[in-house]
Amino acid sequence: MRILLPLCALLLLTGCNSLPGKTFVDTLETRDWRQVATADDRERLRGWRATFEQALREAREAGHGGQLQALGALADPDAALPFTAAPNGRYRCRIVKLGSPRGGLAYVDYPAFECRIRAERDLQGLAKLTGSQRPIGLLFPDDDLRQVFLGTLVLGDETRAMRYGADPQRDMIGALQQHAPGRWRLVLPRPHFESTLDLIELVPVGD
Numbered sequence: 001m002r003i004l005l006p007l008c009a010l011l012l013l014t015g016c017n018s019l020p021g022k023t024f025v026d027t028l029e030t031r032d033w034r035q036v037a038t039a040d041d042r043e044r045l046r047g048w049r050a051t052f053e054q055a056l057r058e059a060r061e062a063g064h065g066g067q068l069q070a071l072g073a074l075a076d077p078d079a080a081l082p083f084t085a086a087p088n089g090r091y092r093c094r095i096v097k098l099g100s101p102r103g104g105l106a107y108v109d110y111p112a113f114e115c116r117i118r119a120e121r122d123l124q125g126l127a128k129l130t131g132s133q134r135p136i137g138l139l140f141p142d143d144d145l146r147q148v149f150l151g152t153l154v155l156g157d158e159t160r161a162m163r164y165g166a167d168p169q170r171d172m173i174g175a176l177q178q179h180a181p182g183r184w185r186l187v188l189p190r191p192h193f194e195s196t197l198d199l200i201e202l203v204p205v206g207d
Helices: 039-046 048-061 065-075
Strands: 089-098 107-109 113-120 123-128 133-143 146-155 171-180 183-189 197-204
Touching: 039 048, 039 171, 048 065, 048 089, 048 183, 048 197, 065 089, 065 107, 065 171, 065 183, 065 197, 113 197, 123 146, 133 171
Parallel strands: none
Antiparallel strands: 089 107, 089 113, 089 197, 113 123, 123 133, 133 146, 146 171, 171 183, 183 197
8 A cells, every 4th residue: 555654754843844955755655664765774774783793892892791781682683572563652762872983982871761652644653852862753664573763863952853865964774673572672773973883772651
């Protein structure tokens, strides 16, 4: 079945009529993320596992082996369970940044922020609602172990996101996996800011 989503819905935006940047797509007529993602993002996701392992090595070499061990399944590249879609609602989202391609901190574990998953037509939208770096975008069906996240990064006191594809530095791609019962993680390989790999653990509010 063909779907037709405005780009505003792709980014879950308000005030999207005056966004900066050149439009990447005016409408979304597919649920195949490969037809929406940029070539750079497809390449980043293709190498997600090698990136995950590299990020773990960099963190261990910087002396963070104990912290990695304490993360358990969250920091195990092979921990993905058969995928069950995360229910719509509010989440506590903990962000762990691993590795540092630019010589900075190789391990950063932030306290939980607030995230939301909600229905966007027949897809789901994921948004981080608080903090200075806020991913926002859509979850696309993929295989039995994941959904694919496509979105952009909102920074600081910005109140709206750039269009996907308008600024490659803001574009984001990731794999949403279930790594434990009632727990999901968004694996973001080679983000353009700070780290080699970002992990966002999503825990439903109330758990």
